[in-house]
Each structure stands twice: as C-alpha cells, then as structure tokens.
Amino acid sequence: MEALVVKFQEIGLHDIAMVGGKNASLGEMYNELSGKGIHIPNGFATTAKAFRIFLKENNIRQSLINLLNNLDRKEYSNLEKIGSEARKLIMAASFSEKFTEEIKLFYRELSGNEPIEVAVRSSATAEDLPTASFAGQHETYLNIKGEVSLMEAVKKCFASLYTDRAIKYREDKGFKHDSVALSVGVQKMVRSDAGCSGIAFTIDPESGFKEVIHLSGVWGLGENIVQGTVNPDEFYVFKPTLKQGKNAIIQKKMGDKAKTMIYADSNGHSSITNINTEVSKQNRYILTDAEVLQLSKWCLAIEDHYNKPMDIEWAKDGITQNLFITQARPETVHHSKSSSSFTEYKLKEQGEVLVTGSAIGSKIVIGTARILDSPRDSHKLESGDIIVTDNTSPDWDPLLKKAGGIITNSGGRTSHAAIVARELGVPAVVGTNNATNIIRNGEPITVSCAEGSTGKVYKGQIHYVENKINFDDFHLPKTEAKFILADPDKAFELSFYPNNGVGLLRMEFIITHMIKAHPMALVKFQDLLDSAAKNQIEILTKNYPSKEVFFIDKLSQGIGTIAAAFYPKEVIVRMSDFKTNEYANLIGGQQFEPKEENPMLGFRGASRYYSELYSEGFKLECEAIKRVRDEMGLFNVKVMIPFCRTLEEGKKVIDIMANYGLQQKVNDLEIYMMIEIPSNIILASEFAKIFDGFSIGSNDLTQLMLGVDRDSQLMAEIFDENDPAVKQMIALAIKKAKESGIKIGLCGQAPSDFPEFAIFLINNGIDSISYNPDALIKGIKNMNIAEREVKV
CATH class of the missing domain: 3.30.470.20 (ATP-grasp fold, B domain)
Structure with missing residues (x-):
C-alpha cells in the first residue's frame, strides 16, 4: 500500500509516478550521489496518493472538474477567475488527522531537538504520463519553520496546481486536469x-x-x-x-x-x-x-x-x-539538438540601435513593440507582438506564448524570460536596463540575436535574410578545411559546422571589443598623460588587482572560449598584428604609437615583439597564451607569428617567447609563421628550421608581390590573388614547405570565390585552407570539386 509521506532515502527515479519528477530526482541524488561527496539537503515528500485522498475526503474533485469544464479554451478570457476559484476550493479544504500527523512526525525527525527552517517545493506528476515535466509551473515556499507554518505551506503547494500558468500549461500540453496530482517536497533549508x-x-x-x-x-x-x-x-x-x-x-x-x-x-x-x-x-x-x-x-x-x-x-x-x-x-531545450542542419540569420543593413542586452537564441524578428507592466495587460498584446517589460515570472507564460520576441530591462541568461524564450524558439534581449524607457509602445522594431552574445534592438524594420544550412551528406575533403575566426561569442555555434579546426584566430577582435585599451597604456598606466583615457581604463579594470591582469584575463578567456569550442582540433592563434594607426585608436594608444606614412609596411608584426616600444605588451599576450595552454589545459592552441621579415627576426621572437614562458616544443607547443612577404618564400627552407609550420596570408602576399596597397580603392582592380606571379609564389611556398617536411596552409577568400583557385592549391598539395565563417560552406564545396578534379 502506497504511503502518504516518504523519506528522500526511500525514493528514486523509479518513483516519479508517486512523488513527481522534482522529488524523485531529489531522492535519487540523495541516495546515489551523497556518497560521492555531493551535498544534497535531506528531506521527505508527500505522495500523489495523499493528494488524491485529500480531494476525495473533501469531496472537491468533481467541483474542480466542473469548474475547469467552463474554461474558455479559445481566448482564455476567464482563466484568472477559474484559477482563483480552484485555489479557493483547495485552501478551504482540510487535511486528515492521519496525513497531518505523518507530516509532523517526519518534520520532527528531520529537525531534531529544535524546529528547523525548510524549503517546501511542489512536484507534479500525471497518471497518463508520469515522466512529464511541469518545471516552473507550481509554487515553492522557503524559510518555513514550525509545524503550523509547514502545514499551511503544504496546502499552498496543493493549491498551486491551479495557478493560471499551470492550468494553461496543461491545456497547451493536452493533459487532463484531473489526471495530474501534486507531491510536496520538504527539504532542509540552505541559508543562501x-x-x-x-x-x-x-x-x-x-x-x-x-x-x-x-x-x-x-x-x-x-x-x-x-x-x-x-x-x-x-x-x-x-x-x-x-x-x-x-x-x-x-x-x-x-x-x-x-x-x-x-x-x-x-x-x-x-x-x-x-x-x-x-x-x-x-x-x-x-x-x-x-x-x-x-x-x-x-x-x-x-x-x-x-x-x-x-x-x-x-x-x-x-x-x-x-x-x-x-x-x-x-535540460529540455537542447538535449536533442542535432548538428546536421540549422537556420542562419543575417542582417542585410544596419540601423539605429535603440537598446542592447544579452542575446537569447540566434534569430532575428520584426514586430510591433508592446510595453506591458504585468500579465494583467494581456488584452493589449496581439499575436506576434514583441513584449517589452521590466522582467517576467511564470505568471507571464500564457502571454509569452503569443509573443514574437521578448525584451526585458533586467535579467540574465538564466532568467525566466530567457528560459521561456529558448523553449518557445523566439529571440529575446534581456538585461537591457532601460528598454521600457527607450522603446516607444506600438513602434515597429527589429530584434537581432544573430550578432553574437550581444542582442540588439533596432528602430524600425531592418531587412534580413535566412539561410537554411543542411549538413546531411556533407563530407569534408581530404585537405583540411578550417575557420578564420575572431569573435568568441560565435564559437560554440560555429563548432557545429563541418570543420578541421581554426587555421587563424585573430586576437585583434578580442583586444578591440573585450579589452579596448592599448596594452602599453595598461603596462605604463602611471605614465599615461591622457586623463580621459585614464578614467576609461580605471572603469574597465576596477575589479582587477592590476591593469596587466585585466588584459591577461580578458585575452585568455576570449582565446580559451574559441579553443574549447573546437577542442581537440588545432586552433592557431596569430599574435597581434595591428598596424600603428589601428593600435593608436585603442584607449590610451596615441601616446605609445609612432606616426607612420605607410603603416601597412611599417612597425607591425614580429618587429614589435622584441622592440622596447612594445615588448612589455607582447609579454602580456604570451602570458595569456600560457594561461590558456598551461592552466586551462587547452594544448590544442598553437601560435603564429605574422609579418616576420628576416631569419634574424624569427629567431629573436622565438627566444623572447621562451623568456616569457612559451618554450617551443614544451607541452607540444608549435610556433607557426605567416608567409606573406616574398622573403618568406625565397628563404622558406631556412625559415622552416626556425618555425613548425607555415600559413600563407594571401592578402598581404598579393599586396607585396604586385606592389598594391590592399586598402587602396584606386588600385582595387589590380589587386588579384589569381595573378600568375602571386600563384607562382604560392606554389613555390608549398613546394618548399613539403621539401622541409612541415605543414602549410592558406588563409584567404579566393578558394571560396573561385573553384579554379581551390583546384590550383590542392593540385600543389596544400595541407589546409581556412575561411571566414560565411565562406566556409562554399569553400568546402569548391574543395570537394577540386579534389575530384585532381583525384586526391
């Protein structure tokens, strides 16, 4: 005979029908995981049988059925009224003496000599589907102390089976209301x-x-x-x-x-x-x-x-x-996620950004902004409107199911609004701080969650495209296809694409967007003359013990996120390759950058790393890489040196990196070099004795082979990676790398734009080709065509 009350140590996952999913899980963890050192507060639970006996003894089961039969199932106009009346029926009913005494007995046993505070949690289960999840639909009461307060909380949990949101949830899921019972878990309180x-x-x-x-x-x-x-x-x-x-x-x-x-x-x-x-x-x-x-x-x-x-x-x-x-x-949203296909959203134009916050999902939606203060404003909401509010709670669920998107002033990625948005598959921007003040009620807006972790709300209707990507029957070529990446926020999503890792991680994006300050302005903060820049840096670094730690923290986290997304595939991180004019634009940068007539050919790449003008900044970059590899354990990270003009420069950089804790070969550290200067190819066999691999930077190589500034609009027609001189140099670089027994790849747009360029590279034996995310799929298709042509 099923008991009315059971201890956690008496229940497990096989008892979901008796105590609901929440309490069955607590019992399971208490019994199976406490022995592994996991702290689970002890407790007990009332059973589904106890709830059904309660309804029968008080003769209210049929009254509840009759009440819910009158529910307006089209507009739910009387949902609030029916829910209120149902809860009153429960609260007016009485517990049997037997049930009351059992709960008190278990509570005394849990408490010991003195009554203790407990958490009282609802856990629902359905007769026809005991494994159904009713997460977030019913009430929890915290810090309950004493027998009288406990019994009142248990009854309130019973009544919460008929909250408006719980009734609507069962309607949406097709559950019969009288088939669902409620168990109450009573658990030792954690003084959080x-x-x-x-x-x-x-x-x-x-x-x-x-x-x-x-x-x-x-x-x-x-x-x-x-x-x-x-x-x-x-x-x-x-x-x-x-x-x-x-x-x-x-x-x-x-x-x-x-x-x-x-x-x-x-x-x-x-x-x-x-x-x-x-x-x-x-x-x-x-x-x-x-x-x-x-x-x-x-x-x-x-x-x-x-x-x-x-x-x-x-x-x-x-x-x-x-x-x-x-x-x-x-977890119910992503547990069945497949990497075989998904839809990619992309804005076709820019517009005025009204507010920003944390992006939930990756979609874009256009709709009418509807500012709501509470669920009582449901009559103002039309299907597809975008709800703009301070924050939401489970009482909002019936409204949220009508919304095309959600925007909140407060909340993070695990707030109620974020969780429901994921479940419903609608975009949400949460934690905007001021959306209800900035966005006007009734105005058209565009909600974009397709630009990384920062969600943006644009004024008006911004045109966008949807690109359905299907990876079924999509196979990688024998030649490795890799990403060119910069933004850590997109790494997890992009990891689902077919790929062989990251051939070029550009750290400049992380420095510009996450750090924002010039590395030397952080190192020499006390010498910084620009008071405005000083104030900005103080704000950026206020929670850090030093300005240097701030830089190392931010850079290592950005690189670490991308390295983790593609682990254990290799991720090749290019050390910073800002030009002087670009570095000068960072906070505090003007003071530490020389003025150059042609920054493209000036103080950049390897020459910076051993110069007294930047070596302390380079040390911070090395510290970040060291943290990613040695502390985080991401040994799939390799590093690459850009714009290395001479053999002597190469040796200097290898030595200074060793001084900064990045010793070549230690923990399998490989150091690559960019092939982007004609001298790199002419002396490739010698450079191969210094570095572990090469990557052809086709943009800079084309620039220096043809004598064309790649940033010049006037000369754009002459800039061409398909030029015979450029291709001969690329072919020679591949040949010399092969003869030296080291890997060589290429980073550039041409292999995705031109199938013949991919054929040329593969025909010459290139080891890998790296693409920007929007070019990867097309590039892989061209590589497969090329491999069929050259019979790789």
Missing part, C-alpha cells in the same frame, strides 16, 4: 540568503554545445535569477580539461547583482524581501574559482549519473560556507 545561489546547465544554454558547464548566480536567494530582477555573475567551465584536473574556467562575466533577496522575519512564514546589494559585493564574484570548479565537478557527476544534460539548482550556505545542490532536472 546569507550566501549565494544560482543555476547550472551542463550544456551551453544558447547553442547547445555540450562540452561546457554554464554556472550563474546572485547574492542571496536564487529567485532574483528566475525573476530576472538582477543580472547575475556567469561562468563557463570546459568539461574535458576539468576532468583532467585543470583550472578549466574559460570565461567569467561579472553581473551587477544590484539586489539581494533575503528572508524577512515573519514567525516561520515564507516571507522575503529584496535589499540593495552593498557596492563591495556587487564588484566581486559570488564564487571563488575553487568553488566554481567544485560545483562544476558535482554537475559533471550528476550529468554522468543521469546520462543526459542537466538543469541544476545550487546554493551556498552563508553561515556554514558549504555548497549544496538543491535540485536537478533534465
């Missing part, structure tokens, strides 16, 4: 109000990339994340090198954490309040690196146990300083 809490996904929640763990969190109770009230801290941890014991944190983003949710003194009742977070806590991460790694290892163990990507809730007790896992469920 004095600590911190958050969410973890064992998969990237945006792209579905499976090799990372995404952690996010806030000070105090985690409800601020779910509600999107604050922007949380975020951490990305790379699974393969985490398993190797490395410091596998590849990315950290500090949120504002402006509010901290704590318990309010309310005599054992569930009462919370949101207070302003003190500035010192806003400006530091909620977790240490050691705690991030500890949580991530637990997440790995949970994922391994369930054998599927997981959505996990965690908390840190601010009194004991211990970490806990408080909940885990299968």
Whole structure:
C-alpha cells in the first residue's frame, strides 16, 4: 500500500509516478550521489496518493472538474477567475488527522531537538504520463519553520496546481486536469540568503554545445535569477580539461547583482524581501574559482549519473560556507539538438540601435513593440507582438506564448524570460536596463540575436535574410578545411559546422571589443598623460588587482572560449598584428604609437615583439597564451607569428617567447609563421628550421608581390590573388614547405570565390585552407570539386 509521506532515502527515479519528477530526482541524488561527496539537503515528500485522498475526503474533485469544464479554451478570457476559484476550493479544504500527523512526525525527525527552517517545493506528476515535466509551473515556499507554518505551506503547494500558468500549461500540453496530482517536497533549508545561489546547465544554454558547464548566480536567494530582477555573475567551465584536473574556467562575466533577496522575519512564514546589494559585493564574484570548479565537478557527476544534460539548482550556505545542490532536472531545450542542419540569420543593413542586452537564441524578428507592466495587460498584446517589460515570472507564460520576441530591462541568461524564450524558439534581449524607457509602445522594431552574445534592438524594420544550412551528406575533403575566426561569442555555434579546426584566430577582435585599451597604456598606466583615457581604463579594470591582469584575463578567456569550442582540433592563434594607426585608436594608444606614412609596411608584426616600444605588451599576450595552454589545459592552441621579415627576426621572437614562458616544443607547443612577404618564400627552407609550420596570408602576399596597397580603392582592380606571379609564389611556398617536411596552409577568400583557385592549391598539395565563417560552406564545396578534379 502506497504511503502518504516518504523519506528522500526511500525514493528514486523509479518513483516519479508517486512523488513527481522534482522529488524523485531529489531522492535519487540523495541516495546515489551523497556518497560521492555531493551535498544534497535531506528531506521527505508527500505522495500523489495523499493528494488524491485529500480531494476525495473533501469531496472537491468533481467541483474542480466542473469548474475547469467552463474554461474558455479559445481566448482564455476567464482563466484568472477559474484559477482563483480552484485555489479557493483547495485552501478551504482540510487535511486528515492521519496525513497531518505523518507530516509532523517526519518534520520532527528531520529537525531534531529544535524546529528547523525548510524549503517546501511542489512536484507534479500525471497518471497518463508520469515522466512529464511541469518545471516552473507550481509554487515553492522557503524559510518555513514550525509545524503550523509547514502545514499551511503544504496546502499552498496543493493549491498551486491551479495557478493560471499551470492550468494553461496543461491545456497547451493536452493533459487532463484531473489526471495530474501534486507531491510536496520538504527539504532542509540552505541559508543562501546569507550566501549565494544560482543555476547550472551542463550544456551551453544558447547553442547547445555540450562540452561546457554554464554556472550563474546572485547574492542571496536564487529567485532574483528566475525573476530576472538582477543580472547575475556567469561562468563557463570546459568539461574535458576539468576532468583532467585543470583550472578549466574559460570565461567569467561579472553581473551587477544590484539586489539581494533575503528572508524577512515573519514567525516561520515564507516571507522575503529584496535589499540593495552593498557596492563591495556587487564588484566581486559570488564564487571563488575553487568553488566554481567544485560545483562544476558535482554537475559533471550528476550529468554522468543521469546520462543526459542537466538543469541544476545550487546554493551556498552563508553561515556554514558549504555548497549544496538543491535540485536537478533534465535540460529540455537542447538535449536533442542535432548538428546536421540549422537556420542562419543575417542582417542585410544596419540601423539605429535603440537598446542592447544579452542575446537569447540566434534569430532575428520584426514586430510591433508592446510595453506591458504585468500579465494583467494581456488584452493589449496581439499575436506576434514583441513584449517589452521590466522582467517576467511564470505568471507571464500564457502571454509569452503569443509573443514574437521578448525584451526585458533586467535579467540574465538564466532568467525566466530567457528560459521561456529558448523553449518557445523566439529571440529575446534581456538585461537591457532601460528598454521600457527607450522603446516607444506600438513602434515597429527589429530584434537581432544573430550578432553574437550581444542582442540588439533596432528602430524600425531592418531587412534580413535566412539561410537554411543542411549538413546531411556533407563530407569534408581530404585537405583540411578550417575557420578564420575572431569573435568568441560565435564559437560554440560555429563548432557545429563541418570543420578541421581554426587555421587563424585573430586576437585583434578580442583586444578591440573585450579589452579596448592599448596594452602599453595598461603596462605604463602611471605614465599615461591622457586623463580621459585614464578614467576609461580605471572603469574597465576596477575589479582587477592590476591593469596587466585585466588584459591577461580578458585575452585568455576570449582565446580559451574559441579553443574549447573546437577542442581537440588545432586552433592557431596569430599574435597581434595591428598596424600603428589601428593600435593608436585603442584607449590610451596615441601616446605609445609612432606616426607612420605607410603603416601597412611599417612597425607591425614580429618587429614589435622584441622592440622596447612594445615588448612589455607582447609579454602580456604570451602570458595569456600560457594561461590558456598551461592552466586551462587547452594544448590544442598553437601560435603564429605574422609579418616576420628576416631569419634574424624569427629567431629573436622565438627566444623572447621562451623568456616569457612559451618554450617551443614544451607541452607540444608549435610556433607557426605567416608567409606573406616574398622573403618568406625565397628563404622558406631556412625559415622552416626556425618555425613548425607555415600559413600563407594571401592578402598581404598579393599586396607585396604586385606592389598594391590592399586598402587602396584606386588600385582595387589590380589587386588579384589569381595573378600568375602571386600563384607562382604560392606554389613555390608549398613546394618548399613539403621539401622541409612541415605543414602549410592558406588563409584567404579566393578558394571560396573561385573553384579554379581551390583546384590550383590542392593540385600543389596544400595541407589546409581556412575561411571566414560565411565562406566556409562554399569553400568546402569548391574543395570537394577540386579534389575530384585532381583525384586526391
């Protein structure tokens, strides 16, 4: 005979029909994972049978059925009224003496000598589909203390089976209302109000990339994340090198954490309040690196146990300083993601950007902005409108299903709005800070989540294209096809394309967009004369112990993210190749850059690295690479030296890199050289004794072979990679590399634009060809044609 109340140690995944998915999972983890060192708070659960007996004893089952039979299933105009009446029926009913005594008995056993605070959680299950997920549909009550308060919270959980959103959810999913029962979990409370809490996904929640763990969190109770009230801290941890014991944190983003949710003194009742977070806590991460790694290892163990990507809730007790896992469920959005096909969105024009925030999804949508204050404004929303609001909660779910897109002032990637947007497959821009003030109600807007991790809302209708890419029956050529990449935000999504790794990672994008300041302005900050630049750098680096650490942190995270996305395939990082005029445009750069008449042929590439004008900046670049390889464990990273004019320069750079901790051959470090100067080809056999591989930079090589400034519009017609002189030099470079026994690739546009150019390269035995992302697919097709032509 099924019990009315069961301990966590008595239940597991096989008991979903009895206690619902949430409580079955808690029991499973408590029994199976506590022994592995994972902290799971103990507790007990009421059963589905107890709920059905409660309805029967109070003779309200038929009344609920009759009530829901009157639901307007077309417009849901009376949803609020019916939900309210259903909940009143539950709250007016009484628990049996037997059920009450059982709960009190289990609570006393859990508490010991003194009543303790507990979390009281709803966990629904359906007779006809016990494994169905009802995540986020029902209520949780925190900081409940004492038997009277506990019994009241249990009844409120029962009543939450009939919240408006839960009723609408069952309607959408086709569940019979009377087939769904509710179990209540009672769990020892983690005092995260004095600590911190958050969410973890064992998969990237945006792209579905499976090799990372995404952690996010806030000070105090985690409800601020779910509600999107604050922007949380975020951490990305790379699974393969985490398993190797490395410091596998590849990315950290500090949120504002402006509010901290704590318990309010309310005599054992569930009462919370949101207070302003003190500035010192806003400006530091909620977790240490050691705690991030500890949580991530637990997440790995949970994922391994369930054998599927997981959505996990965690908390840190601010009194004991211990970490806990408080909940885990299968991740439902990306678990079945296929890399065989997807749709790529791209803007055809630019426009006026109204607001920016975190991009959720990768789509673009055009619609009418509809500013809403609460779910009560549902009558203002037309199907396809773009909701603009401060933040959302589960009560918004019926509205969100009508929306073409979502924009919120607050919230991060794990806020309620973000989670629902992913489930619905609509783009969202969250954490904009001021969308409701900037966007006008009723105006047409374009929401773009197709430009990396930053989502943009444009004024008016911006034209865009959709490109459906199908990788079925799409095979890679024998010659390696690689990416030319710059933007870390796109790396996880691009990793699903057919590829052999990254042939050229341009770090200039990371420096320009993530660091923004000139490396020497950071090194010699005290000598910086520009007061405005000084102020900007102070703001950028305010949470770092030094300006140099800021540079190393940002650059290593950008490179590390791309290296992780393509691991274990090789990722070749080109050391910085700004020209003096480009470097001067960085914050504080004017003071440290000489004025040159022709920067294209001036102080760039290898010549900078050993010069006293930049060697300390180059040291920071080397420190970042060293962190990516030695600390993060991403040994698939190789480095490449651009614009190396002479053999002596090559040797100098190799030596200075060794002095900075990047010793050639140590930990299999390979150092490549760009072939882009005629001297590189004439002396290729000698350069091959210094470097481990070559990559032809066809743009610079064409420029220097034909004597044409590649930036000159006047000379554009003469600039041609297909010119016989250029092709002869490329062929000679490949020949000499082969004779020297080292790899050689090419980075450039021509192989994707011209099938005959791909045939030429493959015919000469090129090892790899690298493409910009928008040219890769066409390039691979040309390579396959070429290999058939030359019978590779």
